Amino acid sequence: MTATTLPALEQPREKIFDVGAKNLSDAELLSLLLRNGGNGKSALDLARDLLCRFDGLAGVLSTDLRHIAKMPNIGPAKSAALAAMRELGHRQLYAKVQNRDVLSSSQATREYLRARFRYCKSEIFSCIFLTNQHHILRLDELFQGTIDGAAVYPREVVERCITYNAAAVILAHNHPSGIAEPSQADIAITRKLRVALETIDVRVLDHLIVGSSQVVSLAERGLM
Numbered sequence: 001m002t003a004t005t006l007p008a009l010e011q012p013r014e015k016i017f018d019v020g021a022k023n024l025s026d027a028e029l030l031s032l033l034l035r036n037g038g039n040g041k042s043a044l045d046l047a048r049d050l051l052c053r054f055d056g057l058a059g060v061l062s063t064d065l066r067h068i069a070k071m072p073n074i075g076p077a078k079s080a081a082l083a084a085m086r087e088l089g090h091r092q093l094y095a096k097v098q099n100r101d102v103l104s105s106s107q108a109t110r111e112y113l114r115a116r117f118r119y120c121k122s123e124i125f126s127c128i129f130l131t132n133q134h135h136i137l138r139l140d141e142l143f144q145g146t147i148d149g150a151a152v153y154p155r156e157v158v159e160r161c162i163t164y165n166a167a168a169v170i171l172a173h174n175h176p177s178g179i180a181e182p183s184q185a186d187i188a189i190t191r192k193l194r195v196a197l198e199t200i201d202v203r204v205l206d207h208l209i210v211g212s213s214q215v216v217s218l219a220e221r222g223l224m
Contacts, residue, residue, distance in 0.1 A: 038073035062119030110215040117174035129166035154196035171207040180211030
């Protein structure tokens with residue numbers, strides 16, 4: 001039975017008003033973004049195909065939209081809708097930390113970073129540039145590497161700090177393995193960046209490592 005032949009109250013669009021979005025399955029929610037199907041398949045069928053092909057919602061959210069667009073009956077419009085949904089989620093979390101002291105809203109900052117980077121299949125090294133009041137000026141994804149790591153260049157970080165007139169930074173990167181434990185390389189680059197930024201009076205407040213279920217702070221571990 002396809003979505004179009006389901007009783008009205010069992011169709012995702014009707015169900016979301018009746019029982020609320022949190023009570024819909026991943027496939028039902030995805031089908032609302034896809035809107036329609038193709039070649040005899042409903043939007044719900046396509047949503048299930050995506051979840052199966054990419055091993056669940058995490059896989060769908062971490063896959064490049066250009067790759068999803070090549071899936072049968074998906075195309076650019078549907079893949080763009082999925083990418084827009086993912087970005088809106090990121091922006092909603094970012095709004096919680098914007099114009100706030102990131103140290104006093106550290107949990108919100110960690111939730112934002114975890115949502116943004118936990119599904120990335122390669123390592124991305126980012127910097128959160130801050131004012132004297134520790135408000136966010138900008139978050140830049142500076143370096144991207146393979147699953148094993150990303151090359152980080154202190155000179156580029158220094159130049160960005162000068163460009164944004166930053167007073168402090170928080171470093172952040174993800175571990176595609178999902179394990180957020182810091183490596184010796186993580187500790188070494190943190191200390192190298194701290195020394196480089198001291199030359200322009202910019203403080204490194206923390207280095208956050210993002211895993212699948214937690215975010216580890218090097219400052220809290222005494223590893224700065």
